Amino acid sequence: MAGGPGWVIVSVEALATPIESGWVARLGAAVRQEFRAEVLVPAVADPILGSPGCAVPGCVRSSRYAGLCPAHLGRWRKAGRPDRHGWVKTADPEVMGYRPLHSCLVPDCGFGQHRYRLCYRHSHAWDKAGRPAVDRWKPDVAGTPAAVCAIPGCALWAELDAGWCHSHHRRWRLRGCPSAAEFIAYCASYGEDRFDLRPLAPQLRLEIGYALQCRVDANRTRTTPRSIKPLLDHLVASGAESLLERPLAEWLAGLPAAASVNTPRAFLGYAIECLLDLRDGTGWDSEYQRDVWRLRRLGVSGHDGAKLDFTAVHPVWLRELAKRWCRWRMSCGVGLGQLRSDRLALVRLSQFTPGLASSSGPDALDRAALEAYLARLAVEIPHPKTRSAEIGCVTGFLHAVRQHRWASLPAEAQLYPSDQPRRDETPAPRAIPEFVMGQLESPANLDRISDPRIRLLVEVLIRTGLRIGDATRLALDCLVRDPQGAVYLRYRNHKMRRDAVVPIDDELTAMIQTQQERTRQRFPTAAVLLPRSSANPDGRLPIPTATFHLQLGQWLETCGVTDELGQPAYVTAHQFRHTAATRWINHEVPQEVVRRLLDHTSHTMTAVYARLADTTIREQWERAQKINIRGEPVDITVDGPLADGEWMKQNLARAKMALPNGYCGLPLQKSCPHANACLTCPLFITTAEFLPQHRKQLDDTRALISRAQTDGHTRLAEMNRTVETNLLTIIATLETDQRDCRCAAADSETCCGKESSDAP
Known part of the structure; x- marks a missing residue:
């Protein structure tokens, strides 16, 4: 009797008996006909319930070991275990049970052979x-x-x-x-594995059939008959009528050794979850009242087994407010990671606030209680950044409760900006040191990454600065070209919920194209560039970030990557993003360009990532050549132990003694003998950024000289001729330097001698 595609149905008639009313009736109605059979035989190479086909071309049976069916496995062993790849090419594909039966030797007789090869x-x-x-x-x-x-x-x-x-x-x-x-x-199906459910109780048989049906519908985890046979044998021996008659923990505790391995245990838990979903329903109507939310029931995909457990939030009134707040946050699109942080913050609020866990209402949450909570939090969580995030969660919770009038909180039940811990204004840079990066980028070390997906991810992170969550979820068609043929990597910025592109070089383009071909060969219908290797029969799921983190750590250990002190280096995926931004900044990429490359919304975000190296800062300072009033370069090169001190002195003088058209080079401790006569002062220093002021002052000086000569003020004209001469020398020198400057194409306002206005 035919069932679903690829299925062989056995003894469907056995289910013709009436089904009980109530829960069993609902269960029976949910189980499709092909899964109601007493014996289920998956088709060969079924991606979920079956096994791959035998490697011998033409063989119609499924494999058991080494890619061979039992019959061909026996033949291969009998042949002395030769090289399998060569042996399967010449092996006879026909096996017992599938070999055509011979007819009687008498010509034109179609009966089967009985004796003497005759009918x-x-x-x-x-x-x-x-x-x-x-x-x-x-x-x-x-x-x-x-x-x-x-x-x-x-x-x-x-x-x-x-x-x-x-x-x-x-x-x-x-x-x-x-x-x-x-x-x-x-x-x-002769010789094939099968799910034999005949020994099970009728309701239990339906429950196992429904669990197998859910497995097939989910199209994720392979579950073969052999993998769960120990579990089915245990269920028969237990005499159970239903999986729901005992808690999961009790079932797991009673499993024999043969059924205690991963697959039977996982299938048992999965089956009970599916049955509970069917019995209790899904969605907010059934899940909100629970103290443990299974996010799968709330439509949160991509997080297998994810839960929000509110049982640690005490008392009950605070737990109900916490659940209401988290439900509202989920409706606003807040991600699972932030929801977990919110829940943990409220757990600590209930634990760290004296007397709150035993209180009877929100009146206990006054300012004194919050101050006690802050004091305990400072002891338990000394790191300012982590503590600040916790306080921010509690502040948002209190604000939402008051805003939506979920409860009558005391007027003083609120936290203020002054309650936040003081944080370092300039936190330590998180970029990977170049000493370590040199080891990571070594071709020999990169070649030690065996998984081509991980190798490509490392290259993408180093060259583009993508977040690991965005890189793992790249689409298969992630390469785009502009009208000039330049290649860009298109990705989804999941944090900002928008699409973005970043330019890439030809080498990375070739790597991605190679991976595209590998993915298409293995998963013809895949939509992601880097599909996960397990529980992903159709290639629709991307490689998990946890897989990358695990293999990154193993790779660092294998390569023996160390820091400058010889200690094992610790590197996270997100540090590659900081490193890329820092490298771009130190290669003189404008911060606005870096912001666009990182797809940041503001320069403030970019400033957190991009840090100028000390060597880059000094090079920029030395590049901004200064000249005095005679048009001569000022020697600012200082070697020896005082070099850094001289550099800081020059920058301090520039900050403290700036003039409208230059800077004063006189040390701060000395008095100026040329007050109001800077252009005749030998200590006057200027740069090309002040050319517009110099030109205007030259015009004003010439006009003043002309009026002085007309009025007969010879001394005034002579004094200003010195200023005119100095201005002409300065302008000529600066114009020559500006033409030679690498920024000559830009106007003087953006010349390299001037600091960028958008610097962090």
Whole structure:
């Protein structure tokens, strides 16, 4: 009897008995017909319930070991275990139970062989004829029977009254004369693994069938008959009528050793979860009242087994407010990671606030209680950044309760900005030191990454600075080109919930194209570039970030990566993002460009990542050449132990003694003998950024000289001619330097001698 695609259904008639009302009736209605059978035989190479096909070309059976079916496995062992890859190419694909049955040797006779390779009738006739040579014996042949054997693929004539050929009739009798549908299914699946649910109680049989149905519908985890047979045997021995009659913990505690391995335990838990979903329902109506939310029931995908456990939040009134707040946060699109932080913050609020766990209402949450909570939090969580995040969660909770009037909190039940811990203004940079990066980028070390997906991820993180969560979820068609043919990597910025692109080089493009080909070959319908290798039969799921973190740590250990002190280096995936940004900044990429490359919303975010190295800062300072009033370069190169001190002095003077058109180079401790006459002062220093002011002052000076000469003020004209001469020298020198500067194409406002206005 045919069922779903690729299924062989056995003894469906056994379920013709009436099903009880209530829960069992609902269960029976939910189980599709193909999963109601007492014996389920998955099709060969079924991605969830079956096993891969035998490696011998033409063999129709599934593999058991080493890619071979039991029959070919025995033949291979008997042949002395030669190289399997070469042996399977020449092996006979026909095996017992699937080999075509031979007909009688008498020409035109279609009955199966009985004795002497003759059918039953001709074997007796041959005896009576004295057993002549068969090739010269010409007995009578009956006309063609009305039907051939009922077994699909068998072309022999049917005998007797059951509709089978001689061989299948004998096998049918040995099987106890089952129904035609059951026997046909048995023959079609001869030698294959099967889920034999006949020994189970009727309700338990339905429950296992429903769990298998859910496995197939989820299209995730492979569950073969052999993998859960120890569990089915234990259920039979337990005498249980239903999986729901005992808690999961009790079931797990009673499993024998054979059923205590991962697959049977996981399937048992999965089956109970599916049954509870069916019995209790899903969605907020059924889940909100629980103290442990299974997020799968609330439509949160991509997080297998994720839960929010509120049982540690005390008292009950605070727990109900916490659940209401988290439900509202989920409706606003807050991610699972933040929800877990919110829940943990409220757990600590209930634990760290004296008397709160035993209180009867929100009145206990006054300012004194919050101050006690803050004091305890400072002891338990000394790190300012972590503590600040906790306080932020509690602040948001109190604000939401008051805003939505979920409860009547005391007026003083609130936290203020001053309650936040003081944090370092300039936290330590998180970029990976170049000493370590040199080891990570070594071709020899990169070649030690065996998984090509992990190798590509490392390259993407180093070259683009993507977040690991965005990199693992790259689409298969992630490469785009602009009209000029330049290649960009298109990705989804999941944190900001928008699409973004980043330019990439030809080498990374080639790596991605190679991975695209690998993915298409293994998963023709895949939509992700880096599919996970397990529990992913159709390739729709990306590689988990946890897999990358695990393999990154193993790779660092294998390569023996150390820091400058010789200690094992600790590297996280997110540090590659900090490193990329810091490298771009130190290669003089404008901060606005870095912001766009990182797809940040503000420069403040970029400033957290991008840090100028001390060497880059000094190089920029030395590049901004200064000249004095005679147009001569000022020697600012200082070597020796005082070099850094001289550099800081120059920058301090620039900050404290800036003039409208330059800077004063006089040490701060000395007085100026040229007050109001900077352009005639030998200590005056200027740069090209002040050219517009110099040109304007030159025009004003020439006008002043002309008026002084007209009015007969010779001394005033002579004094300003010195200023005019100095201005002409300064302007000529600065214009020459500006033409030679790498920023000559930009106007003087953005020349390299001037600090960027958007610097962090």
